[in-house]
Amino acid sequence: MIQFRSVTKRYARSAPALDDVSFHVRKGEFVFLTGPSGAGKTSILKLIHMQGLPTEGEVRVSKYSSRKIRRREIPELRRRVGYVFQDFQLLEGLTAAENVAFALECTGTPRSRIEARVQRLLGQVGLAPRARSYPRELSGGEQQRVVIARALSTEPVVLLADEPTGNLDERATTGVFELFRRINAAGTTVVMATHDAELIRRNPGIRVLELEDGAVVYDSVSAGTGPGRST
Amino acid sequence: MRSLREATRGMRRAPLLSGLSIAAIGLSLFIIGLFALTAHNIDEALTDVESRVEVVAYLEEGTPEAIVSVARSEIGGFPEIEEVRFVSKVEALYDASRELTEFSDVFSDLEVNPLPASFELRLREGSRTPEDVERVAERLRGYEFVEEVRYGREWVDKVYALRRIAGGAALALGSAFALGSILLIGTAVRMAVLARSREISIMQTVGATDSFIRRPFLVEGLLTGVAGGILALGLTWLAWWTVNRSLLELQWLPDLWVALGIVLAAALGVLAAGRGVRKEISRIEAL
Structure with a gap:
């Protein structure tokens, strides 16, 4: 589903954000990307989402290759790869339902179908009763659920999440994480960047890719310690 | 339809910025309008003098x-x-x-x-x-x-020299003001686009196409341009009316010039918006 082959990514003239990174994520897998700030977690997510191309090497996502993809194919890819941000990135002037509807409109869903789809998506993330609330009226956990509903609006095969619980308290973290588990259980590949060691420790069945200074320093699968981390 | 709805919604969402953009276009084109009015009346006067050759x-x-x-x-x-x-x-x-x-x-x-x-x-x-x-x-x-x-050859030559000078000045000043307007509008529209960079970023994230992202901004540029053109027209008319009442009798601009002015305003709006949104899309993408 996702393949990194000797990927190096440099921004301007600074040290590479990623240095010769290779890994493979299978369809339906759940992967934690972990490591300290600046280790390259977000760079990996951005490359999967084709927000910029690798300086060297190749990124493959489904049938798309960073070496061959054309600009007009990028929106197509992004509809298959949902993205959840740590800072939510909701439009403040729109309600929860309108924020989800906005994504559907942007991807060409006929207007007649939007309302039903929005209700279904908000129901899926347990937020149907708050459909008419504005982001400022929602808690952090609820806002993140709206973002997840928005990311699911295009029925992606991969869901990327960049520190999705970074701004949440423990209870909200558990709720949002469970939501990701359910989405993954329904067949969607999930790649979640997090530095929440506790979250990783509590979920030993999930594969861990650990990064440091732009390089993969630990992969629980290739280390032979099973999906989860041994320590 | 969606683009129009989004464009008007965008303008309502940032009324101050939209108002400033319209004012910038309006004032720039007002200067062109005043110049056009002067040029037209010089031309009319020359034609009148010339007819007496x-x-x-x-x-x-x-x-x-x-x-x-x-x-x-x-x-x-x-x-x-x-x-x-x-x-x-x-x-x-x-x-x-x-x-x-x-x-x-x-x-x-x-x-x-x-x-x-x-x-x-x-x-x-x-x-x-x-x-x-x-x-x-x-x-x-x-x-x-x-x-x-x-036949007063010198006099005939002077009439023609005056016309050439008027024509040249019209072209030079008109172009300078038009360029100034484009830069002003470009900046105003880029500010409007910048104010909505989060929206653009979300659109890119969920997989909207470039043309889908650009269209509402182009429509907004078009609406801003037309509104600015109408504002300039109103100001020019007011100036014409005031001068006509108190100083000297001037002719109003030909209908074709007025129509061309509005079309120019709309085109400027779209052109400037197009530049602004393209630059902004690339900038947001590069983040």
């Missing part, structure tokens, strides 16, 4: 009436000639005494009429260039009975 052929004393009559219809047939008027010696004296009233005594005491008969020629529109005038004068000199041809 006359060539006068003075006839020799005692030219027979039959020859005068034949020559008159012949000269009237020149392609450049709009009208030929024969002024007899008597009429010349009458005109002179009427126009120069302070010399009326001198004229009335004359025993012999010293003024020659003449042909006064008015040239057709489009045949009033210095070359045309010179060509007509040359043909008139070919008649044996024509003593002298006067």
Whole structure:
């Protein structure tokens, strides 16, 4: 589903954000990307989402290759790869339902179908009763659920999440994480960047890719310690 | 429809910025409007002065009436000639005494009429260039009975020089103001796009196409341009009305110019928005 082959990514003239990174994520897998700030977690997510191309090497996502993809194919890819941000990135002037509807409109869903789809998506993330609330009226956990509903609006095969619980308290973290588990259980590949060691420790069945200074320093699968981390 | 809805929603969401953009376009085009008004009125005045370009052929004393009559219809047939008027010696004296009233005594005491008969020629529109005038004068000199041809060559040349200067100034200043407007609008629209960079970023994230992202901004540029054009039109009309009431009588702009002005405003809006949104899309993508 996702393949990194000797990927190096440099921004301007600074040290590479990623240095010769290779890994493979299978369809339906759940992967934690972990490591300290600046280790390259977000760079990996951005490359999967084709927000910029690798300086060297190749990124493959489904049938798309960073070496061959054309600009007009990028929106197509992004509809298959949902993205959840740590800072939510909701439009403040729109309600929860309108924020989800906005994504559907942007991807060409006929207007007649939007309302039903929005209700279904908000129901899926347990937020149907708050459909008419504005982001400022929602808690952090609820806002993140709206973002997840928005990311699911295009029925992606991969869901990327960049520190999705970074701004949440423990209870909200558990709720949002469970939501990701359910989405993954329904067949969607999930790649979640997090530095929440506790979250990783509590979920030993999930594969861990650990990064440091732009390089993969630990992969629980290739280390032979099973999906989860041994320590 | 969606683009229009989004564009108006975008404008409502940032009314101050939209208002500033409209004002910027409006004021820039108002300057062009004032210049157009001036240029148009200079042009009208020149056309009016030019229509009075006359060539006068003075006839020799005692030219027979039959020859005068034949020559008159012949000269009237020149392609450049709009009208030929024969002024007899008597009429010349009458005109002179009427126009120069302070010399009326001198004229009335004359025993012999010293003024020659003449042909006064008015040239057709489009045949009033210095070359045309010179060509007509040359043909008139070919008649044996024509003593002298006067047409104020210097004066004709000055009228044309003035027109060329007016035309050149119109082009130069018009272009400078148009360029200034594009830069102003470009900046205003980029600010509007920047204010919505989060929206663009979300659109890119969920997989909206570039053209889908651009369209509402282009429509917004179009609406801003048209609104600015209408504002400029209103301001120009107000200036015209004020001058007309208190200073001098000016002609209003031709309808075609007004229509072209609005189209120009709309085009400027779209062009500037297009530049702004393209740059912004690339910038957001590069983040």
